[in-house]
Amino acid sequence: MEPRNAIRFYLNDNLVELSDVEPDRTLLDFLRIDRSLTGTKEGCAEGDCGACSVIVARKMDENLDIRTANACIIMPAMLDGTYVVTVEHLKGKDGGLHPVQQAMVDYHGSQCGFCTPGFVMSLYALWLAQPSPSVPAVEKALQGNLCRCTGYAPIIRAAQAVTDYGDVIDDALNTERAEILAKLAALGDGRRVVVRGARGETIIPADVDDLAAVLDERPEATVIAGATDVGLWVTKFMREIAPVVTIGHLMRDITVADGRIEIGAGVSYSRAFATMAEHIPPMGELIDRIGGEQVRNMGTIGGNIANGSPIGDTPPPLIALGASITLRKGSARRVVQLEDYFIDYGKQDRAKGEFVEAISVPVPGKNDIFAIHKVTKRRDEDITATLGAFCISLDGGTVTDARIAYGGMAATPKRARAVEAALIGQPWTMETVEAAMERFEEDYAPLSDWRASAQYRMLAAKNLLMRVYRESGGERARIVRHEEARGSAMPEGLQ
């Protein structure tokens, strides 16, 4: 089939076709500059403040998968085949303010008002998924929205009161659900999309085989899944990224079989959440603390691995779990232990044109202790100072195996071999753990930076092992803000 030379998506129920678009044009600039839709604001241009939050809905099987996203770090190519809603499109039943908007007004949820459209969009998505959200659910839904004026209290009150102002069944995304799905279905023509701007090409592969073919042809391409990292290359470093290949629409399956979770490289954190939380609960808790909801909706575990950051949050636990990844180039596939994939700072075992296709994660055994502890300056939506992941097997009170990996402690996510050696074969006791804590210096020599000093990283890293020990005995050895789980703000598809 001939490629299509236009990106197509719906914006506030109007079809948009873009044939001449720069590979690094952000959705935010497209909205504000090209379409004069100025309700969506630029606060930080890096996906941290949420002032640019919009809704991106995608057809997933027969459901509409409704997610928030940061328009500032999304490229239009990522929107092909989606239904985008901005604050301008929100309406109440009578054409006045939408229930979310009216609640925000009545509960004094805005002061300067600049962050407010972004909060409205996050609360809108939350309300669609959970009309009567708990405080923990509201806090989670707002992890990616910064407000500097209100102290959040009135916004949380408003979030819980939205249900008094209207019923989700009357919302346009529900009343027009069938039409929207039909429109999106009509956009799916199964063709590769290629568009060109002055700064180069954007390619949207038709399927995974096509992706393999595209990368074979253009091994120098920048691969974008959620753009939660590449977006900043554009907005902060003005780096040339063309040609761009988007993959966020591919490899979106997550399955469980034979004690392993198989995660497609295009599975976002949000989509992975429910499965991970069910089978490996600490992974669910960790995902809750990666970015904000908008970042989790776009960012992928595959991308977290592929970009090789020493402070990526998922590699240490995946290494501790013994996960492997499938790398593909053309039709050739190879399986690599994740631990072996990270070679050095900025260097991974991935050839040009090769891409991560899937991640295979063993579910820990019933008798294994599995824990993940992330330490940050601010609890939510912060980048790791140090993160420890622990998979410890016990037999009759003796440590039979230990796989411990840390992020933020070295140039790559890295195993704590000396610490593991000090544990294996020993009784699982305070003495053993204290002795093992002494071995951390053999494994790591962390750096000092703005997130933490080397001394703090080392001490906290050691103490996390103590936390694991204490918690294995039933003690509460960490701060839990809410006993109640925060839950997934956005469950799979809305019925």
Add this chain to the structure above:
Amino acid sequence: MTALDARPAIRGGVHVSQKHDSAHKHVSGTAEYIDDMPEPAGALHAYLGLSTVAHGTIVSLDLDAVKAAPGVVGVLTARDIPASNDISQPGKHDEPVFADGIVEFHGQQIFAVIATSREAARRAAALAKVEYGPLPAMLDIGAAREAGGTVVTDPMKLERGDVAAGLAGARHRISGSMDMGGQEHFYLEGQIAMAIPGEDDEVTVHSSTQHPSEVQHMVGHVLGVPSNAVNIVVRRMGGGFGGKETQGNLFAVVAAVAAKRYGRAVKLRPDRDDDMVMTGKRHDFRVDYEVGFDDEGRIEAVDAVFAARCGFSADLSGPVTDRALFHADNAYYYPNVRLVSQPLKTNTVSNTAFRGFGGPQGMVGCERWIEDIAYALGKDPLDIRKANFYGETDRNVTPYHQTVEDNIIARLVNELEESSEYRQRREEIIAFNREPGVLKRGIALTPVKFGISFTLTAFNQAGALVHVYRDGSVHLNHGGTEMGQGLYVKVAQVLADSFQIDLDKVRITATTTGKVPNTSATAASSGSDLNGMAAADAAEQIKDRLVRFAMEKFDVPEDAVSFEPNCVLVGNQRHQWADFIDMAYLGRVQLSAAGFYKTPGIHWDRAAGKGKPFFYFAYGAACSQVLVDTLTGEYMVERTDILHDVGKSLNPAIDIGQIEGGFVQGMGWLTTEELWWDDKGRLRTHAPSTYKIPLASDAPKVFNVRLADWSVSKVPTIRRSKAVGEPPFMLAMSVLEALSMAVASVADYRIAPRMDAPATPERVLMTMERLKRAAAAV
């Protein structure tokens, strides 16, 4: 009077909760900020090129590649400034528009590039080639002191009593030092200006500024045109917090210079990271102190030096460091006291106003010696606080010789102590902390007393312009700016109350130098106090004219005319407001007035350190409880109770919003917000990814905020209300003090924790480690 008088009250008068006037526009995305305004045809965009060294001469500046970049229309350097390359505070001459020959901090602007799009200008700005001759850089307070302690402005001293004798005679003496970090404003709308050239020498600038009159002055000064050629317009800001009191000047000036040069509208908006690098922040401070006290913890004498990292220029560092001293007493009486400021010059961005304006740093220093005394004596810090409260009739003179005449702190604190169950919870927490386990708790109840007025007496004036149109609708304009704090709606409520008309009959209009001249910054919590009074004055002038008109027309005595809800009563005849106004128009009554207000009775002699700088004080108290993880230093605020004094509130909903928001912002300053410069003087926490302001999940899990509804301003403020912008910020000291208590528990409270701020998890953990080592060594 008769039954005729039983009329429903107006909608939206004073002392009732009203929504923010723009709330419906905020939520729908239709509230217009400068970047949202349609750009005039042919509009250009400017971007700034910044220094990449902290201190150095500019050996060469090669902008050829910049000029040749696509879309570039031109560049501006110091040489292209029409009149004066200077945007300093009066008489300082220390802050150029563009660095000329020398750069004094990493991130200082050297040139601007003007292009057809912002993207083109920004890409081009990165192409400059600048060669520097390195000069030694003093990056922090320690380095500045070692290099001789150059100051950016004259220090101030406050002194009362005999400090040497007071310390010598005290039964106990403690000395110490505390560092506290600065704070990035993180207004959600970054700095921005759009200038539109006019005829002759005229220019209009839409500027995100808290101080339109200063922007007007700066633009005129730099262009070499009189102020009457420059019009500044500010409908709203997306947050200010002090960060747009002076820091907007640069952007407005550059946009204006470019607009006049190219004859086209020019917009300038830096990227967030550049904004954070190149604009000033709250000053970080080091406080060195000695305090003498008796067995009960009653203070005999305080001797303290407050050193501040001011950055490369004076900006507002003088009044900021002054205000630190004015608040180094918090709510406590010092029989003998000496407080000295040290506004140090450093090769960092010039620090500036930020909510509290030095007051928070003064108070945090003060609470540090209160804490020291408590640990030295083994007492509850609250008892030390209460033992030192200002008296109501004696022990009531401040270090600056002003008598505190409106003191309500004892009642306020007692009420909060009861309602928050402070004593009982403290006992429970001490018992909890005795149990084994890695989680520890802390609790603290801290007071706030904050002086209201600009300490530069001249700034305590304001104007308003009120028009009543023939249809009875009212146009309100005043010198205050709206940055989210609800000033516009509060002043509109005052006007509605004055005229006794519904609030929706009052239209609030953008602040502009063309309507009300010579305004003060919307700062120092003064917005409603000053502008509310000025608007009320304008209303009274118009009402006087209306009364005289009615007396003449209907031949009635003055007391037969009264303003009732939405009507005017003349004798026993009631006229609808709009009808009466139209009648007045036909009777040729002037229906427009310029109102004015100046705060009475205040004066300040800085050289002598004596006077009455404050019209009154606002009070508050907060009790916070925290939970700390002793393995990592992570923590959460479990509960905060606040009782705050806003006098007789003009708008309780708006005031509570200021209290909640101010508290959380203050909590951010003292906990997770950490500014981190590297050894090259580069700010490395220059974006929200690295600089962490509080999230919804950081606010107190239980958050009880109440107004002290019994409080009525003792001085004649606008409808007996009190200022609310800044005072609540300092309620967050309760969080720092609660963290300190949890930290101290690891050494059984025998050692004063002396934790510096911000209390990041790292600082909490490292302080606990220090205390454990000290306890083991004893």
